Amino acid sequence: MTAIHSYDPKAGHGLRHDPLNAIVAPRPIGWISTVSAAGVRNLAPYSFFNAFNYKPPIIGFSSTGWKDSVRNIEETGQFVWNLATRPLAQAVNATSAMVPEHVDEFALAGLTAAPSQRVAAPRVAESPVAFECRLTQIVRFNDAEGAPVDAWLTLGEVVMVHIDQALLVDGVYDTVAAQPILRGGGAGDYFGIDEAGKFQMFRPG
Ligand SMILES: Cc1cc2nc3c(=O)[nH]c(=O)nc-3n(C[C@H](O)[C@H](O)[C@H](O)COP(=O)(O)O)c2cc1C
16 A cells, blocks of 8 residues: 555645645746836746647746736736746846845846837847737636635737747757756756657657
């Protein structure tokens, strides 16, 4: 018989560290740039992030609490997702600092704000991939009893894509070459990817 550690999250996990983030891992990072209605730039990483639809492409991230990124997106209806890469890891982390809303995290992390084409929010020039997005929905979470939770899922349609051509090999995007960083569990675990970890499998039929 296998011993199973089972628990109701509302009653507590009973472990040294909450395993949730280590189980649902590694997670891609939504490095989200926005601009406030007053014109202040903002940049922050969100690992509760993913792509949810192909056509139209829709991506989203979840904010625990009503953070500056969500407020700016509600104000302007726009944001940019930037690929968080290994060479940019320290800068990604620096942009997660809790700083007052008037602080520009591009400057804080020594990054260059490149103008976008379809939205006012700038993209990170140093990042090799960026999606310009228009807000589609901000959804406040409820728990299973229907009680509101202090967390918001922000979804946006991708209206412009930018890819460093060095990552396009014979017209195919090279995920390994892009060196995405992925969030693991614990306080500071991240993962990278490499060719050795890749395998192929095709759908039946
Ligand atoms: C790798 C990484 C992932 C993060 N993921 C999230 C997340 O999914 N949701 C969240 O609310 N905060 C997350 N944070 C914390 C935010 O980045 C942090 O609260 C930041 O100050 C928010 O910035 P803003 O208020 O300018 O939007 C993450 C931080 C790091 C370093």
